[in-house]
Amino acid sequence: MTAPPLEEGRRADGPAVAIEVEGLSKSFGGRRVVDNLSMRVMRGQIYGFLGPNGSGKTTTIRMLCGLLTPDAGRGTCLGLDILTQARRIRAHVGYMTQRFSLYQDLSVRENLEFVARLYGVPQPERAATQALQRLGLEGRGRQLAGELSGGWKQRLALGACILPGPDLLLLDEPTAGVDPQARREFWGEIHDLAAEGLTVLVSTHYMDEAERCHEIAYIAYGKLLAQGTVANVIAAAGLSTVTVDVKGVGHEAGLLVARLARELSGRPGIDMVAPFGTSLHVSGRDPAALAAALDPIRADGRLALRTDAPTLEDVFIDLMRRSKDEMR
Template sequence: MTKPAIDVKGLVKIYGSRTVVDNVDLTIMPGRICGFLGPNGSGKTTTLRMICGLLTPDAGSGTCLGHDIITERDAVKVQAGYMTQRFGLYEDLTIRENLEFVGRLYRLRDLRRRVDESLDRLGLATRQHQLTGSLSGGWKQRLALAACVLHEPKLLLLDEPTAGVDPKARRAFWDEIHALAAQGITVLVSTHYMDEAERCHEIAYIAYGKLMARGTTQEIITQSGLHAMVATGPGADRLAPQLRDAPGITAAAAFGTTLHVCSPDPTALARAVEPYRREGLTWEEAEPTLEDVFIHLMGQAQDNALAA
């Protein structure tokens, strides 16, 4: 049987009086794309760094690419590519010069060929002599990914890689991620975009240091136990403020001219919408969205900054 690319248990990281990562277990098989979601400050970046050997856990254990994440950190780093939230390459170098610099850090053989292949793969060849500082966010993102895969890693750890990038560039980025996964590369990617989460093979949701949900999109929605109703008709979207604070309601949000209302209690949901059943307004049962589930999970989690 194929062994997991990532297999960690009980990961804990504490800063001062705050437990940033609290007993997190995560197993990901080779070639899978796992979306890592959660509110800001929930420990996603810290978890990524512990997995790839950049941070040592205060508790817990596990392996990454078959290597112990505590005693064999250097071996993990050699086989992993890590793309940080902030662009970390040199803006006063050209695209090609940045990739050559990264290649020399990894002591890659046949560097020119490896750089040429990376430039071609990410569509950067025609811009290879352009200064990096003059690139748009989407092109910087491509360059950062090219640098991550230059040494042909078996694992990619991507920390909110598409933040601030336009939809076309995001789609091109995700097409490339799926192409890399098809070659057997494992991907763990943190994101705040629900459409990106739905493009992952599986999802892990962390809130304030605790892992709250794990599985495919459909599994997480089903396991949430949430019920939803959608209202359509004149003024439906304007009812969100009234319903949001109704007893038992976890979310009430406008989507265009429609209203989406959710609750884990179908009786409470029916009771909440009953006063708003009127002529011209249609209420229908619907499946909760991934966003509904995550808002519900956030409401159940305790902010570890407040607890500290």
């Protein structure tokens, strides 16, 4: 059975909105996993969802697509009410979970044809062939899914998700454990899909992937702490960053980086210290106080200090450091 037609879901004052929720909350066993979360995702947008493990990302995704009912809050997904029209929402959503969920003992083609028949896609054999061609899997149609590498399993899972023609794609850490080339190819396909009008919500731990999104949101321990474009999230953090490069390589350089990190952490004017190889990213919210805190090490000939723009990873680490784990 094919999915029923969608309502328009358009706002009178602007372009179409794919997801708009307000005050979402969800608890398990007396612990609030998602706490008063509000967000908006525009149609055709790639929206990145960041946060530490256990922060509520997966629970939020499941509430958005109708797999979980929130304890409080309201909202729409694809113009449909998440509280009363969950079944209709699910008919228009492709959901790619963290774990490969297709049949390991079926071939690549058999898996795709099965999904096509399950969703009532016309001409399932032809639809499977088109999916194989689109994702570069045509030479692997007869291979058992369980024999595929992580990158090829990822492609197959994506092909199965988009085969029924969803309007929203939910990807829950889809590239975990996949090599960099496969991740880049995957993201190239995601951008192609978004250009065709598909809305994509993706959770990720990779900063380079977050930077490929049109907008991002950072959630920690159930609370949404930041959202917007990458540039806006970095600017809103209010961080000033100085990179301290340690001259030399090997064990001695590593020891010096570790010692400096301990010495600088907690100094007045320094809010965050993060090692990156033989460098340190040192950040604070008061540029003058940060400069004063670093003055004692400027004369050290083994070090080179330079002012840098804060990175998304700096902001991510700072937000995580300041987040309170209320579930301990």
